Amino acid sequence: MHTFDLSMEHITKVEGSAALNLRVVDGRVKEVHFALTEYKRFFTEALKGKSLAAIPPHLARICGTCSNAHIMASIEACEKALGIVPTSQTKLLRALTMHGLMIRDHALHLYLFSLPDIFGKDAFLDLDENDSIEHQLLHDGFDTKSAGNFLATLVAGRSVHATYPVIGGYLKFPDPAGVAEAIEKLQAIRPAVRRLVEIFKNAPFHFDRQTKYMALVPDNNYGYLEGKIMTSAGESYDESQFRAHLEHVVLPYSQASAYTYEGEGYMVGALARLNLAKDKLHPKTKESLAAVLKLFPATDIYLNNVAQAVEILHAVDESIEILSNQMFSPEPVIKAEVKESVGVGVIEAPRGTLYHKLVIGADGQVKEGEVVVPTGQNQINIERDIARLVQELVDQNTAQEKIAPEIEKLIRAYDPCMSCGSHFLKVNWE
Amino acid sequence: MTGPNNQEKIKIGWFTFSCCEDNLIVMTEVMNDHWQDWKKLFDFRHVRVLKSHNILDELDIAFVEGALASPEQEAKVKDIRARSKKLVAVGACAVVGLPAGQRNYFTPEQKANIDFLLTRFDALPAVKKVADVVSVDGEIPGCPMTPEDFLTKVNALVAELRPAV
Numbered sequence: 302m303h304t305f306d307l308s309m310e311h312i313t314k315v316e317g318s319a320a321l322n323l324r325v326v327d328g329r330v331k332e333v334h335f336a337l338t339e340y341k342r343f344f345t346e347a348l349k350g351k352s353l354a355a356i357p358p359h360l361a362r363i364c365g366t367c368s369n370a371h372i373m374a375s376i377e378a379c380e381k382a383l384g385i386v387p388t389s390q391t392k393l394l395r396a397l398t399m400h401g402l403m404i405r406d407h408a409l410h411l412y413l414f415s416l417p418d419i420f421g422k423d424a425f426l427d428l429d430e431n432d433s434i435e436h437q438l439l440h441d442g443f444d445t446k447s448a449g450n451f452l453a454t455l456v457a458g459r460s461v462h463a464t465y466p467v468i469g470g471y472l473k474f475p476d477p478a479g480v481a482e483a484i485e486k487l488q489a490i491r492p493a494v495r496r497l498v499e500i501f502k503n504a505p506f507h508f509d510r511q512t513k514y515m516a517l518v519p520d521n522n523y524g525y526l527e528g529k530i531m532t533s534a535g536e537s538y539d540e541s542q543f544r545a546h547l548e549h550v551v552l553p554y555s556q557a558s559a560y561t562y563e564g565e566g567y568m569v570g571a572l573a574r575l576n577l578a579k580d581k582l583h584p585k586t587k588e589s590l591a592a593v594l595k596l597f598p599a600t601d602i603y604l605n606n607v608a609q610a611v612e613i614l615h616a617v618d619e620s621i622e623i624l625s626n627q628m629f630s631p632e633p634v635i636k637a638e639v640k641e642s643v644g645v646g647v648i649e650a651p652r653g654t655l656y657h658k659l660v661i662g663a664d665g666q667v668k669e670g671e672v673v674v675p676t677g678q679n680q681i682n683i684e685r686d687i688a689r690l691v692q693e694l695v696d697q698n699t700a701q702e703k704i705a706p707e708i709e710k711l712i713r714a715y716d717p718c719m720s721c722g723s724h725f726l727k728v729n730w731e
Numbered sequence: 732m733t734g735p736n737n738q739e740k741i742k743i744g745w746f747t748f749s750c751c752e753d754n755l756i757v758m759t760e761v762m763n764d765h766w767q768d769w770k771k772l773f774d775f776r777h778v779r780v781l782k783s784h785n786i787l788d789e790l791d792i793a794f795v796e797g798a799l800a801s802p803e804q805e806a807k808v809k810d811i812r813a814r815s816k817k818l819v820a821v822g823a824c825a826v827v828g829l830p831a832g833q834r835n836y837f838t839p840e841q842k843a844n845i846d847f848l849l850t851r852f853d854a855l856p857a858v859k860k861v862a863d864v865v866s867v868d869g870e871i872p873g874c875p876m877t878p879e880d881f882l883t884k885v886n887a888l889v890a891e892l893r894p895a896v
Contacts, residue, residue, distance in 0.1 A: 311779060316752065316780075317747075317752060318747070339749070340748075340749045340800035340801060340804075340852065340854060341845075341848055341852070341854075342749060342750075342830070342831050342833065342834070343833065343834050343837075343845055344833075346834075346837065346841050346844055346845055347830075347833045347834070347837070347841075349841065359830075362751050362753075362830050362874070363751060364751050364752070365750075365751040365752040365753030365754070365755065365756045365757075365875065366752065366753075366756045368751065368753065405760070409756075409759060413759065413780070413781065414780075417782075417783075423782045423783050423784050424775070424781050424782035424783075425781070426766065426770055426775070426781065427782075439766075443762065443763045443764075443766055444763075446759070446760065446763050447760075447763035447764065450760045450763065460756075460760060461753045461756050461757055461760075461875050462753060462874065462875060706783070709783065
């Protein structure tokens, strides 16, 4: 019978730093601790006393790769608190900002982190340039990331810690030459993205997981910034009610906060979004991927990778449509008087539902804040799934040295972000 | 371009401490346009975001991002320093210690709110920038660093370490 302790000090090819400790005694998994090991930087404590305008760039520094999502969530929280309603052009620029992020971030995860597992390679750069398929994928990967980076830079100033989006609007606007170049780059990567969808659809990895899926779902399109919180059980809530349904769970070995939904683990992210809203994808995306979309709703965690690839194609198609039909012109940033208020921003970040809450004093300074990130919401399920996976591998008499890579592969399918997950001090709300 | 053989490739390490990893993301974006050259020039020996089998022996260039928040991180960066011909601090957290070290400037009330967490995870009383702990051969400031600054530094180091390439 297997009896062993497995300690993985560093999970590789993920965002940020995580560790895993598990114990197997007499062939039974007794303990699994999936710990986020990044040191806290106390962003929610540090925002106390800051003026509202400083909050979006401040909270963006929680996470490099998700930074533009944090900016969008905190801008929404600030605007809700101030009663600002963004213009239709601002809404389109924000949609494009999110599409640039989704392309860049999903492509990083799919090509650089997950694709090597499919090809039995240690690194994406180890793909063989003399093999026609692998050669194509190397170029696909960097071209796709580059197109997302270009779109984000054009619309938001930078793809990391964007400088153009602010409370009330944008500081700069895409120029016609940049728009034309973006359309050209997006059109050029469309075949690559379709190849990516096929590769992950045909990947030989599966892990069926019954759980509740949750996402912010817009009324009329597949987007990330507006709508209602919906679950796979048919529940629906306003954004402001989202937090009321979550319970904070302290994992004493982890720097992060974990959450349950009405006492149970749940999943957020691309798989949840596609399960709940695939009918709202861009028409061209639906037409191109009709066969793939029949896989959803799905309970196979590895289809989170396929869902991310689908979202890249949706981002390409919707961005091309917006950029082709919208003339962008400078407009002033909307200003509002500060007042004592509470603002909540809920958006869909690449890895799932992201929640920012700000309590603002009459002087316009922030009194308190709270941030709930996607990885914290998935952490309970990740831990339980690792326990089940290891138990199955032990039951099959799998060699110990083969267990760790299988665990890493499953963790990667969730696409956790430890930078986001570990930098909060839990606030107890009255 | 003609690259060096495997033995002559420049051994690269990228190490992340307390930060948001924005510089790492910028590096992976710079890679979009330079990966073919970098494959010929660099042995990515210890870059966890790129690969699973990382080797920490001798490095030509160690890029260090993030501030240092624990005695364990101090020991780690000293070990990296001892193994590296060149150590470059990248990004604001590594170069000036902020914003990762914002708790250093908290009010007494704010410090009281977080003390139990510093104790639980054996954190340093004050967060340090990289140069507080080891000598650095170069710094690339910015939050995040700009792609241009990074490329300029990388190209200068390549010219210094492999003048024939």
